Amino acid sequence: MVIGQDDDRVRAQYEAYPYPERDPADEAKRLIVGSPSHLLEINHYVFGGRLDVSRPLRALIAGGGTGDATIMLAQQLAWRGSPAEIVYLDVSGASLEVARARAAARNLANVRFLRGSLFDLPGLGLGRFDYIDCCGVLHCLPDPPAGLGALAAALAEGGGVGIMLYGKLGRTGVYHMQAMLRLIAGDDDDRTRLGLARRLYDDLPATSWLKRNPYVSDHLEGGDAGLYDIFLHRRDRAYTVPEIAAMVAGAGLEITGFIAPALYDPASYLADPEIKERALALPWIERCAFAELLSGALKSHVFYAVKSGGRKAAVAGPDNQDAVPVLLDTDGRAAARGLRKGGRIKAEIEGVELSYEVPRLSAEILARIDGRRSLGQIHELLARAHKGRAHKGALDWLVFKAAFDRLYAALNGINVMLIAYPPR
């Protein structure tokens, strides 16, 4: 591995501007949750819904930054009383200290903090991991495929990764800003560069690509660290879906799902029936690539991957009566109340507006989802309720399942509903 000036500068950036900006005192007020690495997503997209948290899971957060994924996963596992161990790894000591303080603020004892590079994994003697998070890190490495290869080599049998890489099309305008700032302020000190980045942004003509891409607004809220990361980074690159698929395959891995699935589904954007039919006839990864080209708004790609050949077993689905529908940080009863008013579910993700017509039974189903009940149990409860109402008649399993499947397609698409199974 060639360590050049850019590597030193990237490290220096994260020492001076730990990313994202976080205040450990805020842990008393809220838990930041997101993708990748929400425990319910890991279960759904890596372990086929059958993750047994009563067993000692080993997770690595590679390039953990100021701790968002580390804190979320450690807290979710601690709440479930899991004996899991999380290893946080980052080259930036300043970032590590923020992450450590956040864990301390929550009294989390299940995280081991290590300073180092993910390229050093073979020599660190950490053993293998059931799950590895690498969010926003690979794309700023000198050799991203080698970085992913290092992570793949550290995976235990049956394990998987959760990754975020920047999206090339959705970040249109960002790299124009980076290039202009390199031209006028490449070697200036950080304060000067930050000041110039702000002023250049304010001075952009309406025709500039960044002004024409209103979906990029991250820098408006992330403070100096956010501004530096988006416009002044010394080395970051962005990916298209086919480029990701090729890199993942090169590491001996296979993508199990993109988050949120609806963003990668051409049907979410199209009305023309013939174009829709042709797009939906494509193999899955080409459908995702088509959706990315169509949308233009995918600024980042969050995905899970497992060892090649493992996709089918890794992804959970509502296959039978034992499937347990789980809602991601959503209250089923509240969602049901909202739905009673009308049979449409609407969402806005990354600027993309999505709308689904869902079956009549949806509100009744949602009200009975509590993260523990299986589909069989939910059906039984509903069937009993319907029996008491003479005009409704018996609720057959197949009728129930057809309604559930349509509701699931909508809610899984917007990453609100996932599936779990009782551990074997």
Ligand SMILES: C[S@@+](CC[C@H](N)C(=O)[O-])C[C@H]1O[C@@H](n2cnc3c(N)ncnc32)[C@H](O)[C@@H]1O
């Ligand atoms: C954009 S930040 C992302 C932080 C965190 N993963 C998140 O999503 O909030 C990138 C992080 O990767 C770290 N990093 C860069 N190169 C690394 C390497 N070779 N090994 C481990 N961490 C690295 C940086 O120090 C920085 O904290």
